[in-house]
Amino acid sequence: MDVNLLKRLIKMVENSGIAEFSVQEGDLKVKISKNSKTAMHHEIYSPHIQPPHNVATSSVPVAATEKELMEKSTNLYEIKSPIVGTFYRAPAPDADPYIQIGDTVSEGTVLCIVEAMKLMNEIESDVSGKIIKILAENATPVEYNQPLFLIEKN
Amino acid sequence: MFIIEDFDIKLDTDYVGRNFFYFDEIDSTNSFLISSKDITENGSLVLAEYQLKGRGRRQRDWVSVKEQSLLFSILLNKEPEILEPNLLNLTASLSVAQAIENMHQLDVELKWPNDVLVKKKKIAGILLESVSQGNTLEKVVVGVGINVNQPNFKGKYQIPPTSIKIETKRNVNREKLLSEVLNIFEENMGKLISNKNIILHDWRARCKMIGEKIKIIDNETERFGIFDDINEKGFLLFRTPDKTETIHFGDVSLR
Numbered sequence: 001m002d003v004n005l006l007k008r009l010i011k012m013v014e015n016s017g018i019a020e021f022s023v024q025e026g027d028l029k030v031k032i033s034k035n036s037k038t039a040m041h042h043e044i045y046s047p048h049i050q051p052p053h054n055v056a057t058s059s060v061p062v063a064a065t066e067k068e069l070m071e072k073s074t075n076l077y078e079i080k081s082p083i084v085g086t087f088y089r090a091p092a093p094d095a096d097p098y099i100q101i102g103d104t105v106s107e108g109t110v111l112c113i114v115e116a117m118k119l120m121n122e123i124e125s126d127v128s129g130k131i132i133k134i135l136a137e138n139a140t141p142v143e144y145n146q147p148l149f150l151i152e153k154n
Numbered sequence: 155m156f157i158i159e160d161f162d163i164k165l166d167t168d169y170v171g172r173n174f175f176y177f178d179e180i181d182s183t184n185s186f187l188i189s190s191k192d193i194t195e196n197g198s199l200v201l202a203e204y205q206l207k208g209r210g211r212r213q214r215d216w217v218s219v220k221e222q223s224l225l226f227s228i229l230l231n232k233e234p235e236i237l238e239p240n241l242l243n244l245t246a247s248l249s250v251a252q253a254i255e256n257m258h259q260l261d262v263e264l265k266w267p268n269d270v271l272v273k274k275k276k277i278a279g280i281l282l283e284s285v286s287q288g289n290t291l292e293k294v295v296v297g298v299g300i301n302v303n304q305p306n307f308k309g310k311y312q313i314p315p316t317s318i319k320i321e322t323k324r325n326v327n328r329e330k331l332l333s334e335v336l337n338i339f340e341e342n343m344g345k346l347i348s349n350k351n352i353i354l355h356d357w358r359a360r361c362k363m364i365g366e367k368i369k370i371i372d373n374e375t376e377r378f379g380i381f382d383d384i385n386e387k388g389f390l391l392f393r394t395p396d397k398t399e400t401i402h403f404g405d406v407s408l409r
Binding site: 121 | 188239240243267268282283284285287288289291389402403
């Protein structure tokens with residue numbers, strides 16, 4: 001890690017309200033924490049983490065936001081088409097769609113039909129969660145493995 | 155009345171139709187097998203005398219009259235049978251055509267993807283339904299409706315219907331016909347698995363549309379071209395002046 005970057009990080013943490021901040025790049029782990037009771041406590045009980053720098057700061061939401069984003073991206077799940085065919089959101093032309101954006105689905109909930117050569121393939125969800133996005137247009141052709149739905153897993 | 159003993163004595167299969175369910179009345183034999191969590195034996199068969207909600211592609215009605223037709227669905231949930239589900243369409247329609255021809259000496263044609271016709275009239279229809287969880291195909295249900303002993307048909311149809319009785323002027327033994335269809339279907343499944351080209355060849359030989367001008371309708375759009383051939387997946391190769399496209403959906407009719 002670049003020394004200048006490290007200095008900038010320390011400065012950033014110093015000037016903000018962060019109590020503790022850690023970042024990892026390859027094998028190198030950097031933990032910057034404030035010289036408070038919390039930090040001391042943490043060090044005592046985490047003997048394997050050897051922070052190269054230890055600087056006083058207070059807390060800031062940067063780290064938390066990043067963590068949240070990470071969690072969010074691993075929670076997103078794509079349902080893909082198992083066959084080549086035509087994507088239908090409803091069982092019949094005049095029927096209501098199986099699901100809408102925002103709907104909660106569980107394992108086994110029918111999401112759509114993909115038709116190929118009069119094979120009507122019902123696609124069930126294999127996860128529980130919330131429909132975030134519908135990625136294909138009704139009554140249009142879809143390819144094998146084309147993403148159809150984005151689900152935020154529970 | 156369907157006499158199961160008469161059917162059973164003629165059935166010569168290992169798995170197709172061995173686990174047999176009979177209903178006087180049911181919503182739909184396909185729906186029953188698709189939604190059933192208890193029936194898991196590969197080749198299980200549901201036969202019903204009457205369907206309250208019989209249907210075809212995109213929920214079009216399939217009309218049935220009690221005890222005059224053969225309405226049944228076969229469950230397939232074992233690999234490699236379900237690895238190429240689209241070819242099951244061709245295999246099923248071919249088997250129905252061969253069985254009707256063997257037993258009743260009718261000239262039976264096939265219409266892409268899976269209608270069974272005699273003199274351009276529909277004598278049998280097939281609707282495949284499958285369930286997949288995420289990317290994995292769990293099971294395929296082959297739904298078959300054969301017009302057997304109907305003396306006539308009332309109402310409006312997309313393709314005019316006929317029955318074996320109308321064509322042969324004779325009453326048909328449904329038990330024997332069903333066992334013949336299943337025997338041939340299982341035999342053809344074996345061919346599909348060992349060498350799918352046999353099925354593709356036999357299917358092509360019965361499809362009079364290949365090489366003809368056809369009309370394709372999908373979502374109310376009509377297009378004209380030549381039915382060039384089917385490819386190794388069973389999809390239709392549609393030739394227009396500027397290109398050849400692979401068609402895997404829609405309604406197809408002779409121009």
